[in-house]
Amino acid sequence: xxxxxxxxxxxxxxxxxxxxxxxxxxxxxxxxxxxxxxxxxxxxxxxxxxxxxxxxxxxxxxxxxxxxxxxxxxxxxxxxxxxxxxxxxxxxxxxxxxxxxxxxxxxxxxx
Amino acid sequence: xxxxxxxxxxxxxxxxxxxxxxxxxxxxxxxxxxxxxxxxxxxxxxxxxxxxxxxxxxxxxxxxxxxxxxxxxxxxxxxxxxxxxxxxxxxxxxxxxxxxxxxxxxxxxxxx
Numbered sequence: 001x002x003x004x005x006x007x008x009x010x011x012x013x014x015x016x017x018x019x020x021x022x023x024x025x026x027x028x029x030x031x032x033x034x035x036x037x038x039x040x041x042x043x044x045x046x047x048x049x050x051x052x053x054x055x056x057x058x059x060x061x062x063x064x065x066x067x068x069x070x071x072x073x074x075x076x077x078x079x080x081x082x083x084x085x086x087x088x089x090x091x092x093x094x095x096x097x098x099x100x101x102x103x104x105x106x107x108x109x110x111x
Numbered sequence: 112x113x114x115x116x117x118x119x120x121x122x123x124x125x126x127x128x129x130x131x132x133x134x135x136x137x138x139x140x141x142x143x144x145x146x147x148x149x150x151x152x153x154x155x156x157x158x159x160x161x162x163x164x165x166x167x168x169x170x171x172x173x174x175x176x177x178x179x180x181x182x183x184x185x186x187x188x189x190x191x192x193x194x195x196x197x198x199x200x201x202x203x204x205x206x207x208x209x210x211x212x213x214x215x216x217x218x219x220x221x222x223x
Contacts, residue, residue, distance in 0.1 A: 031209075041148075042213070043154070097142065097209065101156070102153030
């Protein structure tokens with residue numbers, strides 16, 4: 001009965017590769033988010049989609065491209081991975097401006 | 112981007128002690144949220160506050176929305192080992208409920 005589920009939980013890959021992370025929520029929320037948490041634990045918003053429409057696009061390299069096929073899914077594709085992309089990526093969802101619910105994260109390690 | 116000032120940055124306490132942490136902002140907020148993150152998991156909502164002055168409890172946890180709408184605190188009473196984790200404050204600026212503003216977290220360690 002996981003509310004926000006993201007896959008994979010761990011992702012280890014070589015620099016220069018392209019990878020995707022998937023996120024699905026079964027809460028019926030209309031807004032989904034991607035966050036990056038660095039080694040200092042700060043949660044930095046990357047993107048937000050409301051009903052499949054991009055509403056937040058922070059200063060993120062254009063190697064990162066979110067895609068929302070429907071309001072229950074928000075995937076994150078990353079091209080040409082770099083060492084600095086190593087982090088934990090969290091997906092979250094909310095109903096409008098209500099509290100956000102988080103997935104358990106994807107730990108991305110670049111070799 | 113904007114961040115909330117959260118303090119203390121870390122705490123190391125004895126089991127049974129009470130804990131207090133707070134968050135301040137330079138602008139008015141209309142929602143304050145407190146989350147806890149356990150190792151290897153995502154943040155989990157503990158308490159949500161929507162009105163200035165509001166005081167809300169969740170078991171041993173109590174949080175308040177400051178009267179000035181620029182601060183909030185979280186208290187944990189009679190701490191236990193499973194309280195260990197990182198506690199984050201977050202909030203929505205008045206006039207922008209699309210982007211959650213986050214504190215840097217308070218790392219809590221409890222000595223049994």
